[in-house]
Amino acid sequence: MTQDSRRGLALVAPPLGYAVALLAGPLLAIFLFSFWTQDYLTIDRTPTLGNYREALSDPIYRTIMLRSLWISATVTIVTVILAFPVAYYVSFRIRPDRKSFWLFLITIPFWTSYLLRIFLWKVILGYNGVMNSGLIGLRIIDEPLTALLYNANAVIITLSHAFAPFAILPIFVALEKIDRALLEAGRDLGESAATTFLRVTLPLAMPGVVAALLIVFIPTVGDYVTPAQVGGSGGQMIANMIQTQFLGLNNAPMGATLAVIAMVLVTIISLATVWLARRLAGGRT
Amino acid sequence: MLRAYVFLFLAFLYAPILLLPVFAFNDGTVIAFPLNGFTTRWFSEMTRSRELHAALANSLTVAAAASILSVLLGLAAARANVRYRFPGKAAAMGLIMLPLVLPEIIVATSLLVVVVRFFEWPLTLWTVTAAHVLICTPFAVAILNASFQALDPAMEEAAIDLGENRASTFRLITLPLVMPGIVAALLISFTISLDEFIIAFFLTGSDPTLPVYIWSLLRFPKLLPVIMALGTILVILSVLILALAEWNRRRGLARAGVKDTGGFL
Amino acid sequence: MTETRRAARTGDDPLIRLRGVDKHFGDYHALRGLDLDIRAGEFFSLLGPSGCGKTTLLRVIAGFEDVSAGTVTLDGRDMHGVSANKRPTNMVFQSYAIFPHLSVEQNVGFGLRKLDGTKAEKAARVAEALEMVGLAGYGARAAHALSGGQRQRVALARALVLRPKVLLLDEPLSALDKKMREQMQVELIRLQRQVGITFILVTHDQEEALVMSDRIAVMFEGEIAQVAEAEALYRRPASRRVAEFIGVMNFLPARVSGDVVAVAGLGEMRIDALQSTAHADGDSVAGFRPETATLLFPGQEASDRVADGIVQEVVYYGDMTYYDVMLDGAETAVRISMRNVFGRPVLEIGTRTRLAWSPGAVTLFR
Numbered sequence: 001m002t003q004d005s006r007r008g009l010a011l012v013a014p015p016l017g018y019a020v021a022l023l024a025g026p027l028l029a030i031f032l033f034s035f036w037t038q039d040y041l042t043i044d045r046t047p048t049l050g051n052y053r054e055a056l057s058d059p060i061y062r063t064i065m066l067r068s069l070w071i072s073a074t075v076t077i078v079t080v081i082l083a084f085p086v087a088y089y090v091s092f093r094i095r096p097d098r099k100s101f102w103l104f105l106i107t108i109p110f111w112t113s114y115l116l117r118i119f120l121w122k123v124i125l126g127y128n129g130v131m132n133s134g135l136i137g138l139r140i141i142d143e144p145l146t147a148l149l150y151n152a153n154a155v156i157i158t159l160s161h162a163f164a165p166f167a168i169l170p171i172f173v174a175l176e177k178i179d180r181a182l183l184e185a186g187r188d189l190g191e192s193a194a195t196t197f198l199r200v201t202l203p204l205a206m207p208g209v210v211a212a213l214l215i216v217f218i219p220t221v222g223d224y225v226t227p228a229q230v231g232g233s234g235g236q237m238i239a240n241m242i243q244t245q246f247l248g249l250n251n252a253p254m255g256a257t258l259a260v261i262a263m264v265l266v267t268i269i270s271l272a273t274v275w276l277a278r279r280l281a282g283g284r285t
Numbered sequence: 286m287l288r289a290y291v292f293l294f295l296a297f298l299y300a301p302i303l304l305l306p307v308f309a310f311n312d313g314t315v316i317a318f319p320l321n322g323f324t325t326r327w328f329s330e331m332t333r334s335r336e337l338h339a340a341l342a343n344s345l346t347v348a349a350a351a352s353i354l355s356v357l358l359g360l361a362a363a364r365a366n367v368r369y370r371f372p373g374k375a376a377a378m379g380l381i382m383l384p385l386v387l388p389e390i391i392v393a394t395s396l397l398v399v400v401v402r403f404f405e406w407p408l409t410l411w412t413v414t415a416a417h418v419l420i421c422t423p424f425a426v427a428i429l430n431a432s433f434q435a436l437d438p439a440m441e442e443a444a445i446d447l448g449e450n451r452a453s454t455f456r457l458i459t460l461p462l463v464m465p466g467i468v469a470a471l472l473i474s475f476t477i478s479l480d481e482f483i484i485a486f487f488l489t490g491s492d493p494t495l496p497v498y499i500w501s502l503l504r505f506p507k508l509l510p511v512i513m514a515l516g517t518i519l520v521i522l523s524v525l526i527l528a529l530a531e532w533n534r535r536r537g538l539a540r541a542g543v544k545d546t547g548g549f550l
Numbered sequence: 551m552t553e554t555r556r557a558a559r560t561g562d563d564p565l566i567r568l569r570g571v572d573k574h575f576g577d578y579h580a581l582r583g584l585d586l587d588i589r590a591g592e593f594f595s596l597l598g599p600s601g602c603g604k605t606t607l608l609r610v611i612a613g614f615e616d617v618s619a620g621t622v623t624l625d626g627r628d629m630h631g632v633s634a635n636k637r638p639t640n641m642v643f644q645s646y647a648i649f650p651h652l653s654v655e656q657n658v659g660f661g662l663r664k665l666d667g668t669k670a671e672k673a674a675r676v677a678e679a680l681e682m683v684g685l686a687g688y689g690a691r692a693a694h695a696l697s698g699g700q701r702q703r704v705a706l707a708r709a710l711v712l713r714p715k716v717l718l719l720d721e722p723l724s725a726l727d728k729k730m731r732e733q734m735q736v737e738l739i740r741l742q743r744q745v746g747i748t749f750i751l752v753t754h755d756q757e758e759a760l761v762m763s764d765r766i767a768v769m770f771e772g773e774i775a776q777v778a779e780a781e782a783l784y785r786r787p788a789s790r791r792v793a794e795f796i797g798v799m800n801f802l803p804a805r806v807s808g809d810v811v812a813v814a815g816l817g818e819m820r821i822d823a824l825q826s827t828a829h830a831d832g833d834s835v836a837g838f839r840p841e842t843a844t845l846l847f848p849g850q851e852a853s854d855r856v857a858d859g860i861v862q863e864v865v866y867y868g869d870m871t872y873y874d875v876m877l878d879g880a881e882t883a884v885r886i887s888m889r890n891v892f893g894r895p896v897l898e899i900g901t902r903t904r905l906a907w908s909p910g911a912v913t914l915f916r
C-alpha cells in the first residue's frame with residue numbers, strides 16, 4: 001500500500017467510523033429487528049418472516065404503501081415539470097453575474113422552518129384560508145371549498161412546494177454545462193428553436209432531470225410531517241405508519257419491517273429510473 | 286411567457302412565507318382571514334415564554350455542537366476524497382454521503398431502535414446532536430469538496446518546497462485557503478440542525494428542540510400567533526445567515542482567484 | 551553562441567547525478583531508466599512534448615515524487631528518503647502557486663520563517679530578492695492583485711531568497727503572452743548569470759530551450775533522446791525524431807553503398823563530406839535544414855553543388871519567404887527559407903529553379 005493510500009485511509013477513518021457506527025450499524029439493527037416480534041413490552045428474538053407476510057398481505061399496510069408511492073411519484077413528476085422552466089429561465093435568460101442571486105432567491109424559502117411552511121399551507125388551503133377567502137372575494141365560489149385540505153391533494157401541493165429547490169438546482173446545473181455553441185450549431189444545421197430544444201437541450205439536460213427526479217422522490221416517500229399536518233386520514237403515508245408502530249402502537253418490529261420495505265421499494269424504483277434514463281439516452285452514461 | 290411563468294412560480298414559492306408577518310402582527314388568536322388589526326403583542330408574549338426560551342436554547346446548543354462536529358468530520362472526509370486515492374474510496378464516501386438521500390424517518394427510527402432497544406440509553410439532547418452530526422456531515426463534505434478542489438495542489442507543494450512540514454503547511458496554507466468553505470459549511474450545518482424536526486422528534490428526551498416545541502404548539506392554536514412572530518424572526522435570521530454565507534463564499538472565491546460557478550448546492 | 555562563457559562557468563563535477571531513474575504511476579511507466587548529469591551553475595533544460603516525463607523528472611529532483619528505482623545524487627548526497635522540504639532545491643511552479651492570502655513580502659519571506667536570523671535580516675533578504683526580480687517596492691501588495699508577469703517574479707524571488715543549489719522551473723513562461731514571454735526569457739538568463747545558481751527548466755517550447763539553455767536534454771516517452779548544447783542539438787540531432795522536434799528539417803530518401811550515399815533529388819555524395827551521420831548502411835534518410843540551401847536567382851552562381859526543381863508552394867512571411875520545391879528525381883517537396891532582399895522578386899508557383907546546397911549541411915538518419 002502506498003503512502004498516499006495510508007494517509008487517505010487515516011483521514012477518512014473518523015467520518016467513516018462515525019457513519020458505520022451511527023448509520024450502517026443502526027440500519028443493520030433495523031434489518032434484524034424486522035425479523036423479530038413484539039408482544040407488549042417483550043421482544044421475541046426468534047427470526048420470523050411473519051412481519052413481512054403481514055405487511056405485504058394486510059390491506060391497511062398495502063393501501064398506505066401504495067398511496068405513499070403514488071403520492072411521491074405524483075409529487076416528483078409535478079415538481080420536476082414545474083421546476084424545469086424555472087431552471088431553464090435562470091440558466092438561459094439571466095445574466096451570468098445575476099445567476100447566484102437568482103439561486104439565492106429560489107433557495108430562501110427552503111431555508112425557513114419546514115414546520116412553519118407546512119402550517120402556513122394549512123392557512124392557505126383551510127376552510128377560512130387565503131384560497132377560499134380569495135375565491136369568495138372574487139365571487140368565483142359562494143361556499144368555502146372543503147376539498148382543498150386534509151387529503152392527498154393537499155399533501156401533493158405542500159410537498160411540491162417544499163421540494164421545488166431540490167428539483168430546480170440539479171436541472172440548472174445540467175443546463176449550465178451545455179455548451180451554448182451546440183445550440184447555435186443546432187440552429188445552424190436547420191433546426192427551429194423548438195426542435196433545437198427537443199433534440200439538443202432536453203437530451204443534454206437529462207442527467208439533471210434524472211437527478212431531480214431521484215432527489216425529490218427519495219425523501220418524499222419517507223416524509224412524515226406533511227401528511228401528518230395536511231393529509232387528513234386519506235393522506236397518511238408510510239412514515240406516519242412507521243411512526244405509529246414505533247411510538248403509538250409500540251410494535252417496533254413491525255415499524256422496522258415497514259421501514260425496510262420502504263427502503264427496498266425506494267431503492268428499486270430509483271435504480272429502475274436510472275436504468276430507464278440510460279436506456280432512453282441511448283447508452284450514454 | 287416564460288418570464289411570467291417564472292414570476293408566478295416565485296409567487297407560489299414565497300406565498301407561505303409572506304403570510305408569516307401578516308399573522309405575526311394580526312390582532313387575533315385564529316390564524317385565518319379576515320384580519321383583525323395590527324398588534325405587536327405576540328412579539329412581546331414571545332419574549333416572556335419560558336418554554337420557548339428553553340427550546341430555543343436547546344436548539345442552539347444542539348446546532349452549535351452538531352455543526353462543529355460535522356464540519357470536523359467533513360474536513361477529514363473531503364480532504365481524503367479530493368486529495369488521496371485509497372482502496373474502498375467510493376464505498377466509504379458513498380456511506381458518508383448516504384444520509385443525503387435517505388429518508389430522515391429511516392435515520393430516526395434506526396437510531397431510536399439502537400439507542401433505546403439495544404443499548405437502553407436515555408434519550409437526551411446528545412442523542413439528537415449525534416444524529417444531527419450524521420445528517421449534516423454530507424452537506425459539509427459537499428461544500429468542503431468544492432473548497433479543496435478549488436485549492437491548487439501546487440500551493441501545498443510550494444509550502445513544502447519552501448521548508449514547511451505537512452502539519453505547518455496545513456496550518457499556514459491549507460486552512461486559511463479553505464476557511465470560507467469551513468465557515469459556509471458551519472452555517473449550513475447550523476441551519477439544517479436548527480430546522481430539523483423528525484429526528485429530533487424521535488430522539489429527543491424531556492428537553493425539546495425548537496421544532497419539536499413548535500410541533501407541540503401546532504395542536505394548541507391559542508399560542509400559534511406567537512409562533513408566527515417567532516417564525517418571522519427566524520426567516521429574517523435565516524436569510525441573514527445565508528446571505529452571510531454566500532458573501533463569505535464569494536469573497537473566498539475572489540481571493541483564490543477562481544471564477545464564480547454558482548451557489549452552495 | 552558564446553561557448554566560452556559556458557566553459558568558464560560550469561565545473562566538471564556534476565551537481566546532480568541521476569542513475570537508472572525509473573518511475574511508475576500504477577501501470578504507467580513515466581521514466582525509463584534515466585542517466586543524466588547536470589553541472590553546477592549551468593542553465594539546463596528538459597525539453598519534450600507533453601507526457602514525455604519531463605515534469606515528472608523535475609518533481610523527482612525536487613523530492614515530490616519518489617523514484618521506483620535508481621538513484622538521485624545532489625551535491626554528492628544521495629537524496630533517497632530526503633523529503634522535498636529538506637532538499638537544497640526550490641521550485642517555480644507552472645501555476646506560480648503564489649499564496650493568495652499573503653502579501654508579496656510574506657510570500658517571498660515564507661521560506662525564511664524557520665531559518666535563523668533577526669527580523670531585520672530577513673526583511674533585508676526579502677527586499678534584496680524583490681529588487682533582484684525587479685519588484686522593489688511591491689512588498690506590501692496583496693498577492694491576488696498581481697498581474698501574471700508579476701506573479702512569476704514573486705515566485706522567482708520566493709525561491710531564490712533561500713539561495714538553493716538548484717532552481718527548478720516548471721514551464722514558468724507558458725502562462726504568459728508572447729511578448730511577456732520573450733522579455734522574461736531574457737530576464738531569466740540575466741538572473742541566472744547574476745546568481746550563478748543551477749537552473750533546470752522544463753519546457754515543451756524548443757525555441758525557448760534553444761534561446762535560454764546552456765545544455766538541453768530532449769525527452770520522448772520517459773527516455774532521454776539526446777543531451778547537447780543548443781547549437782549541437784540543432785545542427786547534429788541524434789535521431790530523426792529529435793531533428794523533427796527541434797525546428798524544421800527536410801527529409802529525402804537515401805541509399806548508402808560503401809562510402810557513398812545517393813540521395814533522391816540531390817544525387818551522390820561522399821559520406822565523410824556530410825555534417826553528421828546517425829546511420830551509414832543501406833536504406834536511410836538524409837536531412838537538411840531549410841536555411842542551409844538557397845534558390846539561385848538569375849546571375850547568381852553556386853559555391854558548392856546545385857540541384858534542379860520546380861516551385862510548388864510559396865509562403866510569404868514579410869522578412870522571409872518559404873518555398874516548397876520539388877527536386878527532379880524526388881517524390882516529396884523540400885522547404886527552403888529565403889531572406890527577402892530588397893529588389894528581388896518573390897518566385898511564383900510553377901517556376902523552374904536551381905537549388906544551391908552543400909553536403910556539409912546534410913545529416914544521415916536511420
